[in-house]
Amino acid sequence: MDTVSLASAHPPAPAETRTRQGASDFGPLARYVAEAGVTDVFVNGPDDLWIDRGGGLVRQADWSCPSEARLRELAVAIVARGGRHIDEATPCADVRLHDGIRVHVALPPIAPRGTLLSIRVPPLDRPGLDSLQALGLFGEGAEAAGARSFIDDAVRQRRNMLITGAGGSGKTTFLSALLAAAPGGERIIAVEDVSELRVEHPHFIALEARQPNLEGAGGVDLARLLREALRMRPDRLVLGECRGGEIRELLSALNTGHDGGAGTLHANSLDDVPARLEALGSLAGMTPEAVARQTVSAIGLVLHLERRGARRQLDAVGRFGLDGAGRLRIEPVR
Template sequence: MGLGPLSALIADEGISEIMVNHYNSIFIERQGKLLPTDIRFRSEEELLQVIERIVLPLGRRIDSAQPMVDARLPDGSRVNAVIAPLALRGACLTIRKFARKTIDFDDLTRLNAITDSAKAYLQEMVRIRKNILIVGGTGTGKTTLLNLLASEVPENQRIITIEDAAELKLRHVNLIALEARPANAEGRGQVTIRELLINALRMRPDRIVVGECRGAEALDMLQAMNTGHEGSLSTLHANSPREALQRLEVMVMLAGFELPLTAVRQQIASAIQVIVQIARLSDGRRVIKAISEVVGLESIAYQITPLFEWRDSQLCCTGMGSEWGQHNGH
């Protein structure tokens, strides 16, 4: 690719993220911790050349008229670049590297990120086709967990994945992967997640996996979950199960329909059954912080049952029984 000074960082498998704040300031993330590097570009021009080299083969462009771009390296790593005039100190570049090794449940157990009973519960929820929402902050590993859960889907079911920038890597025999497309230089050709989701419903999916729910597509996703596409999965930026449901409400409102709040909450409460919250600890470890079930509405408040919670540096059973599974708190 000719990524100049970044080539060594790209090749280092221990690095998960590369952050170029400025041509002479580059940080990396290693094992969940941010570290400065002594690697530099010679000039702003050299950094801009590298950014051009990444985006041009993908048919994207970056210039003063379009100073922000999302792209992907050939290995699947995700790239975001912003240049002047938006970036005040000069061009900046962020590369979220594509993990070569796929993480499995055994790895999570070994890292104390999940317990055996929580693992068994989640595997059962995928098997019996409950709709699962994975929530957490940026860089907490939502996509990794989404991959893991989607890998548990039986091979005789058809999965359609829909993403903004393709990151999921499912090894599934009956799989269609769709990726949204930004507008071209003339402002045409954009295909949104929402359009892909509406189209996916015509493709006879058993399960729909939306890489990340961010906007008006939330309404279409909830309707799909409510109309025979049980066992669908998605992720969302939120720091608690309740906050995730509130964010979904806001996204449904963004769809522009004048729906009463009660109707919105009924849609959400009947569509989302399990919420898995993940977080990054101060030592850089990513762990499952909570697993909860959404069991319905009482008056207009969500009824949420916490089955697993993070206590004393570990994920513990709360002792409350599951509405659907064999899980009974042991």
């Protein structure tokens, strides 16, 4: 579609913008995708746009798309640029573009208010642990120094770690920084549904799942990618996000000598993590007791993040154990 004509109907981009590869692909949304500080862009139909610049969502009263038809065209074009297809038969798609911009699209009729776009915009730089400490991830003063030392030791000792938190809490950014701190001679292989990890490491390899084509063939899921990754001799095996039955393959791999691995998991609190893992394990046909035994021996630390206003912070650290019934429990470490 003609994204230039769409963009021309709107005011010029603000002065404080970044060099964002491919921002022009987003048509009338380009100036928001390129704007410094923007972390999320949400379109809820042709007349409803919300932006998060790090401090929470703000509605943009001065924005509108010419019509629902044009917005749909834009969404379909964005998905196509990400190598996937969306239409009435497959009305949802999740794609990655350029330097890690992640886009989810939902079309009517499953989106009755109009086409929906959810755009996650990563920072242009790739913050390491030093940068995250400066931003307050580990707290302040002596507390921050102690937490940072603890994390450095965990990376050096090749502890298997699970990064947890709610959406937007900084799990992927933190995991990227942890992996960047691994020794340069180690081979890191990450498996993701849609590639988001951006790791400054000389030997980082990413594998990305593939959806089936229109005939239902050619799909490659996360569970298979994990099995393939094991044949590639990883020193550190990473699952970008634990979201389904592939948790069985991850736990199995981490229980067979693959130290230094990591993954992320959506959870609202540290106490919620055992139940989330049990739910994912059930999708793979695992009993709660099997999930508990595998998890206790596979994962050494749980690092839980919380978002507090514009700040992401390491809120709690936990270690798995078994309760009296052989079910999974978690104990705070610090």
